Amino acid sequence: MSPSHYTRIVLASRPADSAFIEADNFRKEVVPFDLKPQKGQVLIRVQYLSIDPAMRLWLSEKKSYRTPVPIGGVMQAIGIGAVVASGEDTSLVPGDLVSGIFGMTEYAIQDATAVQKLELPPNTQALDYIGPLGHIGLTAYFGLIDIAQIKAGETLVVSGAAGATGSIVCQLGKERGAKVIGISGSTKKCEWLEQELGIDKALNYKSPTFKDDFSKAVGTLDVFYDNVGGEALDLALASMNLHARIIICGGISQYNTAEQYPLRNYFQLLSKRATMRGFSLYDYTARLEEGRKYLTELVTKGAIKQRYHVVNGLDTAPGAIGILFRGENEGKLVVKVSD
The missing domain is CATH 3.40.50.720 (NAD(P)-binding Rossmann-like Domain)
Structure with a gap:
């Protein structure tokens, strides 16, 4: 059963280039749930979000490798989630675990071609796809x-x-x-x-x-x-x-x-x-599977370790960016959004 509302984090003000990102730069919105996947799309319930240094660049209006997050736009973040509904012409089905750029939100609509279906190799967990396998x-x-x-x-x-x-x-x-x-x-x-x-x-x-x-x-x-x-x-x-x-x-x-x-x-x-x-x-979009194959072999045999610093709840996501830039995290910083 779909919820009546869902939560998302949007950019309220753009930090100055010389300033740290503060929680006050963001705003929490609770909005009616009206998300329905169209043809070739999927609806995803977000489980984990990656907190990355590149987020600082995504907020700057200086010319970069991607368009900055607009004021009022959902703050971008790479994440992992589960498909809860699929539109026509997609092979993804409810229950499939996927990764992609979902943003700081409890639910997201994505083109099926823009997400990666995850198959967990032995001795791995879903989090590893925003860690050593991501x-x-x-x-x-x-x-x-x-x-x-x-x-x-x-x-x-x-x-x-x-x-x-x-x-x-x-x-x-x-x-x-x-x-x-x-x-x-x-x-x-x-x-x-x-x-x-x-x-x-x-x-x-x-x-x-x-x-x-x-x-x-x-x-x-x-x-x-x-x-x-x-x-x-x-x-x-x-x-x-x-x-x-x-x-x-x-x-x-x-x-x-x-x-x-x-x-x-x-x-x-x-x-x-x-x-x-x-x-x-x-630069390496066409070669990602090459790298992932190499890394999977090392991770499955325990030759690569990744520790995770997990904070709970979407509400903590803006503050988590500050944790990262102050160097207070111990391991890959992740926000757990849902089970």
Whole structure:
């Protein structure tokens, strides 16, 4: 039986480019339930939503890889949910588990071609499709394996190493035989990286001796997988081996500031004949199954771990973005919307 109303979170005001996203930038709406899938569409009850750094870019009016969320529009989010009704000409049926960009809402209408039906391999759970088997793992895979082409014996440094993507990058690096050094923001996170994930060294960027610690632990690096930007990126540029590869996946330290950190070691790219490349998972749409197959093999045999930080209720979603940008989450940050 369909509910009489459902809840959604919409953008109430656009945060300034130099400001953190606040819960007050959003508004909860409880609206009559009038959702009915048309031909080729499905109605989805949302179960989980992924909270990602890219949400900051989705709110900015600066030119980006996608159109910004409009004022009054449902805040976008990648999610997992169950089909509750199907229109004509779709193979999806009620009960099917799917993933897609549903937004911060309890229910969503989607084109059937815009969602992925999920079949859970052994030793996996639905959450893994917004973790190592979803956009998180795929971003790690294509950045490190395809672009950086990490090799056994090389030194890999990862910023944001305890985060969702960074932790997968660390594990893929170890699986490929690299020396892996991770950068994170607390002693607890550094201990988890070393003791649970088995990386070679974890560095706390909040330590007063961070620069010295970086120099001693890293020496020179072959690959820097950057999720943070700023000072860590500049240190990496000053520490490159010949033909090093700098992979720009994100820059969370620079998303909420009007003044970008000035890179002083940029010219080292020339002297080291190194490369620095940004990328997006949108570049790899045609190859997603290749990456997912590789990751599934590792996840099912326990070679990749992902921990989840789950907050409950759609009402918590706006505040969860703040948790992410303050670095308070321990693991992949997820909002549980329904059972």
